[in-house]
Structure formats: C-alpha cells, structure tokens
Amino acid sequence: MTGELVRHPDAETLAADVASRLLERLEEAQSRGEVPQIGLTGGSIADAIHRELARRAPDSSVDWSRVVIWWGDERFVAADSPDRNERQAREALLDHVPVSPAHVHPVPSSSEVPTAEDAAAAYSATLGTHGADGFDVLMLGVGPDGHVASLFPGHEALDADDTVAVAVHGSPKPPPDRVSLTFPALNRAKAVWFLVSGEEKAAAVAAARSEGPVSETPARGVRGLDETLWLVDETAASRL
Numbered sequence: 001m002t003g004e005l006v007r008h009p010d011a012e013t014l015a016a017d018v019a020s021r022l023l024e025r026l027e028e029a030q031s032r033g034e035v036p037q038i039g040l041t042g043g044s045i046a047d048a049i050h051r052e053l054a055r056r057a058p059d060s061s062v063d064w065s066r067v068v069i070w071w072g073d074e075r076f077v078a079a080d081s082p083d084r085n086e087r088q089a090r091e092a093l094l095d096h097v098p099v100s101p102a103h104v105h106p107v108p109s110s111s112e113v114p115t116a117e118d119a120a121a122a123y124s125a126t127l128g129t130h131g132a133d134g135f136d137v138l139m140l141g142v143g144p145d146g147h148v149a150s151l152f153p154g155h156e157a158l159d160a161d162d163t164v165a166v167a168v169h170g171s172p173k174p175p176p177d178r179v180s181l182t183f184p185a186l187n188r189a190k191a192v193w194f195l196v197s198g199e200e201k202a203a204a205v206a207a208a209r210s211e212g213p214v215s216e217t218p219a220r221g222v223r224g225l226d227e228t229l230w231l232v233d234e235t236a237a238s239r240l
C-alpha cells in the first residue's frame with residue numbers, strides 16, 4: 001500500500017490544502033484532550049506550507065502552546081545558518097504562533113555540539129523520552145532522487161535501524177553534514193504526509209509509488225501506521 005494520492009493543480013493550492021489539513025488534524029487532536037506531535041521537514045514546498053499555516057493560524061482554534069514540534073532531519077550547521085531547517089521554520093511559522101519553547105525540539109546545531117554524531121545521539125535521547133508516543137503527523141519532502149528527510153539513495157544511513165537519529169555525511173544535497181531520523185523512527189508516525197511539488201520530482205514520485213528497492217528510492221521505505229498521503233501538485237504527478 002503506497003498511500004492515497006491527492007493531486008492539486010499547483011503548488012499554491014497544495015500548500016493551502018496541507019495547511020488546512022494540518023490545522024484540522026491539530027484541532028481534532030486537541031478536542032480529544034491530546035497534545036499532538038508533528039514532524040516538520042525542510043525544503044521549498046515545506047516553507048510555503050509553513051507560511052500558509054502562519055497566515056491561517058489566527059482563524060483556527062489550534063492552541064499552539066499545546067503542539068509539540070520535531071524535525072525529520074536537520075542540516076548540521078551553525079544555529080544561525082540560513083541552511084538550518086529550524087531557522088527556516090521559525091522565520092516562516094514558529095515565530096508567528098505562540099508555541100511553547102519547551103515543546104519545540106530542534107536538532108542540536110554545530111554551534112552546540114562538536115559532531116553530527118553528538119547531535120544525532122542527543123536528538124535520539126530527547127525524542128526517545130519526550131516523543132515516545134510517535135508523531136501524529138510527520139511531513140516529508142521528497143527529493144528528485146527519492147530521498148526523504150536526509151536518507152539518500154545508497155547511503156549507509158539507510159541501514160541505521162538501532163537508533164532514532166543518525167548522522168549523515170556526504171549528503172548529495174548540500175550541506176553535506178546532516179542529522180536524519182532513521183526509517184524505524186520515521187515509521188513510528190501515525191500519519192505520514194509526503195509533500196511534493198515540481199516537474200523535477202515526477203520521476204521520484206512515480207518510483208516511490210512503484211515496487212523496487214528502498215535503497216534506490218528511500219521514500220519507498222516510509223509509511224504511516226494509520227495513514228500515508230501523497231499530497232502533490234500536477235507537475236509532480238505527471239509521470240503517474
């Protein structure tokens with residue numbers, strides 16, 4: 001089961017739909033008295049979604065102080081680097097909604113720990129304690145090569161199955177040093193939402209939704225416990 005495909009005419013309607021779905025999911029969880037946990041991703045469509053969430057937040061009933069924020073991956077760079085997924089998410093969303101700092105869990109940066117291995121170990125420990133229930137919604141961008149988070153085709157990090165987060169070196173997508181959740185950690189999410197826009201992703205979407213080795217197309221290796229959605233625009237779906 002590769003998950004439900006939801007097509008959108010363009011990136012703007014895709015971002016609007018994802019933001020609407022996420023706000024609704026957060027409201028539903030909070031109406032059940034839960035404190036939902038979400039996993040953010042990096043990348044361009046994610047940034048558009050974050051900005052749309054910030055725009056819509058004032059009109060939603062989501063209590064952002066009762067939302068727990070994680071990242072599926074992070075670039076191992078200085079805390080103030082524009083390459084940080086955390087920095088991009090704060091600028092687009094988290095600085096515009098009243099999140100509780102105690103509920104925002106960035107991956108340690110190279111300003112705080114000396115190596116990506118240290119950052120991965122620290123993040124594994126934090127997620128192991130504070131995030132043990134798993135993500136309610138994990139959002140994942142998909143690269144043109146079918147990577148998700150920072151799990152790239154043929155990379156040794158794909159085989160890391162005894163830890164929550166793993167250091168990644170030699171990433172084909174710069175910057176080279178990263179921290180990524182591993183497949184076991186990604187697959188603890190109740191809902192996995194793949195967010196894909198652009199012609200350059202069309203082959204990856206088609207590959208990910210067909211049989212074949214996970215090492216060739218890492219997106220094949222992730223699905224939600226209860227829900228897997230492919231939220232795509234028409235250009236990204238053009239090879240299906």
Ligand SMILES: O=C(O)[C@H](O)[C@@H](O)[C@H](O)[C@H](O)COP(=O)(O)O
Nearest residue numbers: 042043044045141142143148149
């Ligand atoms: O740290 C990262 O680079 C991201 O987490 C990565 O997995 C991203 O989501 C995809 O590469 C898609 O990025 P775009 O949407 O910018 O193509």
